[in-house]
Amino acid sequence: MKEALEVNVARRWLLAASAGGAAAGLGGFSSPSLAQARPLPPVASFKDASRVIVHSASGIETQRSAFGTSGITDTDILFLRNNIAAPDAAIVANRDAWQVQIDGVTQPRTLTLADLKRIGLSSVAMVLQCSGNGRGFFAHKASGSQWKVGAAGNTLWSGVPVRDVVAALGGVREGMRYMTSTGGETFPPGIDPQKVMVERSVPWIAMEEALLAWELNGEPVPLAHGGPLRLIVPGYYGVNNVKYVKRVAFTVDETSATIQKSGYRVRDIGRKGDPTQPTMWHMNLKSFVTGPAGGETLRAGPVQVHGVAFTGGSPIKAVEVSVDGGKSWQAATLFGPHLGRYAWRQFVAQVTLGAGQHLITSRAIAVDGTVQPELRVENERAYAHNGWRDHAVAVTVA
Amino acid sequence: MKEALEVNVARRWLLAASAGGAAAGLGGFSSPSLAQARPLPPVASFKDASRVIVHSASGIETQRSAFGTSGITDTDILFLRNNIAAPDAAIVANRDAWQVQIDGVTQPRTLTLADLKRIGLSSVAMVLQCSGNGRGFFAHKASGSQWKVGAAGNTLWSGVPVRDVVAALGGVREGMRYMTSTGGETFPPGIDPQKVMVERSVPWIAMEEALLAWELNGEPVPLAHGGPLRLIVPGYYGVNNVKYVKRVAFTVDETSATIQKSGYRVRDIGRKGDPTQPTMWHMNLKSFVTGPAGGETLRAGPVQVHGVAFTGGSPIKAVEVSVDGGKSWQAATLFGPHLGRYAWRQFVAQVTLGAGQHLITSRAIAVDGTVQPELRVENERAYAHNGWRDHAVAVTVA
Incomplete structure (x- = not known):
């Protein structure tokens, strides 16, 4: 209805x-x-x-x-x-x-x-x-x-x-x-x-x-x-x-x-x-990359990958970033004012990208040890998606 | 020039x-x-x-x-x-x-x-x-x-x-x-x-x-x-x-x-x-009331007096509010996200106002004990005014 x-x-x-x-x-x-x-x-x-x-x-x-x-x-x-x-x-x-x-x-x-x-x-x-x-x-x-x-x-x-x-x-x-x-x-x-x-x-x-x-x-x-x-x-x-x-x-x-x-x-x-x-x-534990936003062509070299992490449960403890579609991960830094447990935290990780295509994503980790999952949970109304794989962005380095 | x-x-x-x-x-x-x-x-x-x-x-x-x-x-x-x-x-x-x-x-x-x-x-x-x-x-x-x-x-x-x-x-x-x-x-x-x-x-x-x-x-x-x-x-x-x-x-x-x-x-x-x-x-230690903003006619009874406090020095510890032009003071509550030491903190104090005119102001107190002063320091270019007396607002309660 x-x-x-x-x-x-x-x-x-x-x-x-x-x-x-x-x-x-x-x-x-x-x-x-x-x-x-x-x-x-x-x-x-x-x-x-x-x-x-x-x-x-x-x-x-x-x-x-x-x-x-x-x-x-x-x-x-x-x-x-x-x-x-x-x-x-x-x-x-x-x-x-x-x-x-x-x-x-x-x-x-x-x-x-x-x-x-x-x-x-x-x-x-x-x-x-x-x-x-x-x-x-x-x-x-x-x-x-x-x-x-x-x-x-x-x-x-x-x-x-x-x-x-x-x-x-x-x-x-x-x-x-x-x-x-x-x-x-x-x-x-x-x-x-x-x-x-x-x-x-x-x-x-x-x-x-x-x-x-x-x-x-x-x-x-x-x-x-x-x-x-x-x-x-x-x-x-x-x-x-x-x-x-x-x-x-x-x-x-x-x-x-x-x-x-x-x-x-x-x-x-x-x-x-x-x-x-x-x-x-x-809300469940979630993060996503906001920059690069996907689709860009970048110069080779260092890139500041940044995004946001948030949850309605146990507070954010850390965020990791991957530039190879989740094969490997590196720690990101949380930055900017901490606006409280219900706000999102911003994160940034410096990565170095060589020529080619890169699939960049992030995953959040909560104080209680919960880790943002890789995959969505299939459900009729498509609610509560926090899987990091679907949230990845693709960039090309020339 | x-x-x-x-x-x-x-x-x-x-x-x-x-x-x-x-x-x-x-x-x-x-x-x-x-x-x-x-x-x-x-x-x-x-x-x-x-x-x-x-x-x-x-x-x-x-x-x-x-x-x-x-x-x-x-x-x-x-x-x-x-x-x-x-x-x-x-x-x-x-x-x-x-x-x-x-x-x-x-x-x-x-x-x-x-x-x-x-x-x-x-x-x-x-x-x-x-x-x-x-x-x-x-x-x-x-x-x-x-x-x-x-x-x-x-x-x-x-x-x-x-x-x-x-x-x-x-x-x-x-x-x-x-x-x-x-x-x-x-x-x-x-x-x-x-x-x-x-x-x-x-x-x-x-x-x-x-x-x-x-x-x-x-x-x-x-x-x-x-x-x-x-x-x-x-x-x-x-x-x-x-x-x-x-x-x-x-x-x-x-x-x-x-x-x-x-x-x-x-x-x-x-x-x-x-x-x-x-x-x-x-910047020196300063606060001022932002609501009431002055000039209002209010109903008698409780009023939430709110404002902001900030400093470039020792962090804000507390704020006090006066509704009688500084004769007496009551503690305010700091509220909202704490955005860091260089941001301003919001404060609120519930006061009860009876009929008549009221002169409402605030003074901030820093962690190192500094208290926002009453008076401005006279100076040629009129810089750095943090005196609480001049910053007061006048309201009328009908």
């Missing part, structure tokens, strides 16, 4: 767009040459079209070469993925009036954004990553945007800690096991809300580091990215970071919304989603 | 500008109402006009209310201060071809930006601050832009560590005491280069943390901010971070350029600059 709706939204937009046109709409999402020709959707008109890949009206990816080496992903290149269309821009006309209902606490209450700003303030650097990032490397043509590496970014959010809000309302009620949050999207009439609403449950303890955030990278959260208010759950895949959040409830059970019950479930190819399968919560 | 040239550049630009007009040009630099009406100069057309104050063609300040709470200052609101006009934009058309001469090392050499990229890579978060930030609080009408708090920003730079370049060229020659760097600006014919060139010397040991940087906040350094290549000297005032750097030389003596010899020297009001006076190197 979710994917069908996305297709419909995207098709309408493509048919209406002046460039790209109907042919692209019929062809679907993922051809790079078509994708790069697509215009930015209106809600994301502020993006830098020269440094992103537009997959659809609700799917925009950062180009691998655009990440740079400063550590933070600018909002104007940050990936965009909306499960359903953003609400009307009227909701960001008076941001402080936005309301969020807090339930499952001793004193349930509806608070405005202005109220939240009086309760507390904090900030976190964290990787925001779509569950399907890397889908474009799978062979079975899973539905959804065919992301390569760029449905991820390292972002700064600020707002009020959820734990401060909860404390102000007397604490979480006894027996609650989940933090269940609801997005403020609206749906066309005749659609069953359960099937399309963005309502996600995460373990309640995630509230300890979660924010109700009104600022992204120094500016009020843009509508496209969930403004005026977005729930931020560091270390969790993007879908759990509910946009336009209108309710945060501590609940005994997971929500029965389709997006939780059968959506975002990891299962074998060909199987339907169900609640017994793992859901997309914590 | 420097100031005179700035006035001339600014006057020409103001006369040519379609908005603002000749009247503003005659009036000089600092009237806030006129300043806000001035258009952005062409070299800084990418700035967000709604969140900066344009003092002149070479002086743009971030509005206090624009800093936000995410920790990094976006390039589109970052202050701008050019001693002389930027070189022609042709120099950023082929960035990798930019050349920098390295002298005072065992093997002096001219390197291109492409060469530098092969030598090493690192990144630093640091406060970039104009020596004259806070000049607008002085009473004696010192020449130069009348900055309040916004000639400072917290920025991410990446490039090659100067120490890596030096190591590649055999190390610093024996007996060198300074790192002397020269900007690539060009001057109108008939002007003595010594009098206008941007050439600054800093203690040679500063090279240990300095970068030759080609990236600012994730993008190639804009021309206005010194692209294609800028020397970054963390902890030092802005002027030492030489733009369009074309030469880095390790030298026995400080440069005899006017900007070093008599410019940027701290002296009593009415005295001329000379080399016996302190030069603007390390």
Whole structure:
């Protein structure tokens, strides 16, 4: 249902767009040459079209070469993925009036954004990553945007800690096991809300580091990215970071919304989603090279291979780089500010390349000894790809 | 000379500008109402006009209310201060071809930006601050832009560590005491280069943390901010971070350029600059409140007072906030990612405000026990203002 709706939204937009046109709409999402020709959707008109890949009206990816080496992903290149269309821009006309209902606490209450700003303030650097990032490397043509590496970014959010809000309302009620949050999207009439609403449950303890955030990278959260208010759950895949959040409830059970019950479930190819399968919560250990970005012709000699490493689990301990497609590895150096365990770390390794073709990739190692795997885990929706082999880039040395 | 040239550049630009007009040009630099009406100069057309104050063609300040709470200052609101006009934009058309001469090392050499990229890579978060930030609080009408708090920003730079370049060229020659760097600006014919060139010397040991940087906040350094290549000297005032750097030389003596010899020297009001006076190197301990930004009318009750604290010396240990103009103080909490000792730290304190007027300010305390002072040190050019009294903001609670 979710994917069908996305297709419909995207098709309408493509048919209406002046460039790209109907042919692209019929062809679907993922051809790079078509994708790069697509215009930015209106809600994301502020993006830098020269440094992103537009997959659809609700799917925009950062180009691998655009990440740079400063550590933070600018909002104007940050990936965009909306499960359903953003609400009307009227909701960001008076941001402080936005309301969020807090339930499952001793004193349930509806608070405005202005109220939240009086309760507390904090900030976190964290990787925001779509569950399907890397889908474009799978062979079975899973539905959804065919992301390569760029449905991820390292972002700064600020707002009020959820734990401060909860404390102000007397604490979480006894027996609650989940933090269940609801997005403020609206749906066309005749659609069953359960099937399309963005309502996600995460373990309640995630509230300890979660924010109700009104600022992204120094500016009020843009509508496209969930403004005026977005729930931020560091270390969790993007879908759990509910946009336009209108309710945060501590609940005994997971929500029965389709997006939780059968959506975002990891299962074998060909199987339907169900609640017994793992859901997309914590991000796994991952790294990829951002420079060279692939396809370049380089001079022989020293090259600084750089990239990013991140995880929603045990912190990054080290990164290794290979220039021979994984036959041999050398240690990389982590560099730049350490923005905290939910942010990505930048790495660099000096390699020396002779004439010929080189396949360059990286693998991250966590403090608990986990090593980023070589291969993807095949799964129906092509989620959670962290295999280093597919993420390699090819360069030619003249 | 420097100031005179700035006035001339600014006057020409103001006369040519379609908005603002000749009247503003005659009036000089600092009237806030006129300043806000001035258009952005062409070299800084990418700035967000709604969140900066344009003092002149070479002086743009971030509005206090624009800093936000995410920790990094976006390039589109970052202050701008050019001693002389930027070189022609042709120099950023082929960035990798930019050349920098390295002298005072065992093997002096001219390197291109492409060469530098092969030598090493690192990144630093640091406060970039104009020596004259806070000049607008002085009473004696010192020449130069009348900055309040916004000639400072917290920025991410990446490039090659100067120490890596030096190591590649055999190390610093024996007996060198300074790192002397020269900007690539060009001057109108008939002007003595010594009098206008941007050439600054800093203690040679500063090279240990300095970068030759080609990236600012994730993008190639804009021309206005010194692209294609800028020397970054963390902890030092802005002027030492030489733009369009074309030469880095390790030298026995400080440069005899006017900007070093008599410019940027701290002296009593009415005295001329000379080399016996302190030069603007390390930044002093400073903090200021960024929210409330001043002038607001607030509801009675709790308010989250937030701001930033930074230093070029002993690291920040704590920050205190006062809501009664400095009669009493309470501890603030440092929050958000710790970006390293040269970055600013964000602080927040929850205060409770009753009806009436409140004068809100902050003071930083360093690890070595230094406390940000109450008062400015009067000096001819109005440099280095870190007094907490002048930096206070006034709010009214209805």
